[in-house]
Amino acid sequence: MMIDWSNFTPWAALAGGVVLGLAAALFILVNGRILGISGIVGGLLTPRKGDVVWRLCFVAGVLMAPVSYRLIATVAAVHIEAGLPTIVVAGLLVGFGTRYGSGCTSGHGVCGLSRLSPRSLVATLAFMGAGFVTVLLVRHVIG
Amino acid sequence: MYHNRISEFVAGLLFGTGLIVSGMTDPAKVLGFLDLAGAWNPSLAFVMGGAILIGFFAFLIARTRTLTLLGGALHLPKATALDKRLVIGGLVFGAGWGLAGFCPGPALVAMAMGQPKALVFVLAMLAGMQLYEMLERRRSTR
Numbered sequence: 627m628m629i630d631w632s633n634f635t636p637w638a639a640l641a642g643g644v645v646l647g648l649a650a651a652l653f654i655l656v657n658g659r660i661l662g663i664s665g666i667v668g669g670l671l672t673p674r675k676g677d678v679v680w681r682l683c684f685v686a687g688v689l690m691a692p693v694s695y696r697l698i699a700t701v702a703a704v705h706i707e708a709g710l711p712t713i714v715v716a717g718l719l720v721g722f723g724t725r726y727g728s729g730c731t732s733g734h735g736v737c738g739l740s741r742l743s744p745r746s747l748v749a750t751l752a753f754m755g756a757g758f759v760t761v762l763l764v765r766h767v768i769g
Numbered sequence: 770m771y772h773n774r775i776s777e778f779v780a781g782l783l784f785g786t787g788l789i790v791s792g793m794t795d796p797a798k799v800l801g802f803l804d805l806a807g808a809w810n811p812s813l814a815f816v817m818g819g820a821i822l823i824g825f826f827a828f829l830i831a832r833t834r835t836l837t838l839l840g841g842a843l844h845l846p847k848a849t850a851l852d853k854r855l856v857i858g859g860l861v862f863g864a865g866w867g868l869a870g871f872c873p874g875p876a877l878v879a880m881a882m883g884q885p886k887a888l889v890f891v892l893a894m895l896a897g898m899q900l901y902e903m904l905e906r907r908r909s910t911r
Contacts, residue, residue, distance in 0.1 A: 630801055630808035635792055639812040642791020643819020649783035650820065651827030656776045658836075658843040661784060663873040668898045683774050687781020688874065689881040694782065695789050702789070704879050705797035706886045708869045717876075717890040719865025721897020724873060727858020728848070731872040732784070734859075735817060740824025741832070741845075748851050749859040756863025761803040764868065 650737050653684075662733020663688075664724035727752070772839055785878045791816040794878045796870025803867050 653661040657680065666681050692701055708716065724730040727749050729738065734753075738746020792798050793816055801810030837843050866872050871879070871890050879887035 627805070628808050630810040633798065633801055633808075633810050633812070635812050636815045639791050639793075639815035640819040642787045642789070642793065643816040643821075644823055645783055645787030645790055646816065647787075647820040647823025647827070649780050649787055650824050652776060652783065653780040654827055654831045654837075654843070654845075655834075656838050657773060657780065658841050660844070660846060661780065663784075663877070664898070667873060667877075667895075668901070671895070671899055671902050680773065680777050683777035684781040685877070687778040687783075688785040688877050689781075690778075691782055691785020691789060691878055692794075692882045695786055701882060702792060702795060704795050704882060704884055704887070706869070706879075706884065707797065707800070708886070710886070710889060712868055713886050713890050714893045716865040716869035716871065717893025718897040718900070719861050719868070720872065720876075720890075721865075721894035721899075722901050723858050723860070723862030723865060723897075725858070725898050725901035727855050727862055730862060730874070731866075732874055736820045736824055737828070738846075739817070740821045741828035743846070745846075745848060745851060745855055749855050752856050752859025753863035753866060756860040757803045757867040758805055760864050760867025761800055762806055765804055766806050 646732075646736060647740070650732070650740065654737070660733055660737045662729050662737060664721075664730040665728070665733055668721075668725050723753070773841065776839075784874065785881075787820075788875050788878050791819075794875045794882070796875075796879075798870075799872075799875070800867070800870040803870075 650661040653659055666684055669677065670681050695701055729746065729749055734746040734749040739750060788794050792812060798810060798812055802813035831843060831845065834843055869890060873894060876887050876890045876894065880891045
């Protein structure tokens with residue numbers, strides 16, 4: 627195995643992870659909910675009375691993050707290699723898959739693994755595994 | 770009531786900020802982690818590690834409570850079934866994740882940064898979620 631040392635940022639990754647953990651902690655202990663992006667966003671597509679405002683408040687916070695972050699520091703550049711057709715297919719798969727499997731990297735990966743949920747472990751292994759295989763196919767077999 | 774609203778917003782803000790600090794809003798970094806056969810970037814594992822380190826203790830506390838710190842309902846997932854949907858959903862999601870390097874959270878943040886491709890991704894993701902809702906409705910009326 628070859629490590630990409632030039633782009634490996636363990637301290638920033640760990641610090642960012644701790645902030646993600648604090649967000650999840652705040653959300654479960656104060657708001658009583660699992661911080662799962664796909665579930666929170668997906669729930670907005672079938673709005674039910676009394677179940678909309680909390681989702682919008684949370685999403686507004688997420689969308690404000692780059693705006694407030696720019697006031698104190700520079701936001702790192704984003705490199706999106708995939709072309710538009712790939713982006714569309716990927717978005718459809720991510721949208722459908724996260725709802726069908728009841729969660730994504732935040733709900734299953736962070737919250738689920740934190741509470742030692744067997745369901746979330748299975749889901750995380752499935753999406754990590756599929757992610758590894760997809761990149762292998764795209765970059766090394768087809769590409 | 771408005772305490773909840775503020776806390777929800779702050780949780781979202783913290784979450785988005787954590788994603789920016791961690792570098793996970795950059796699909797190149799995520800794909801670097803998923804590319805075991807190429808130049809591997811282990812950063813994402815450190816993000817998960819840091820998040821779970823805090824999350825573990827938070828849910829340890831949550832498990833002992835029936836109400837939130839503000840006295841509201843505490844919703845912990847009740848499902849325990851290791852069913853096909855969980856695995857198939859995870860595999861489909863992972864395939865999309867590996868294609869673009871975006872999962873839902875980072876895509877929203879990158880969209881808010883003004884990245885046009887991230888906007889396209891989010892719109893397609895919403896369409897995928899809508900497709901799920903339509904299939905579910907058909908399933909339940911059958």
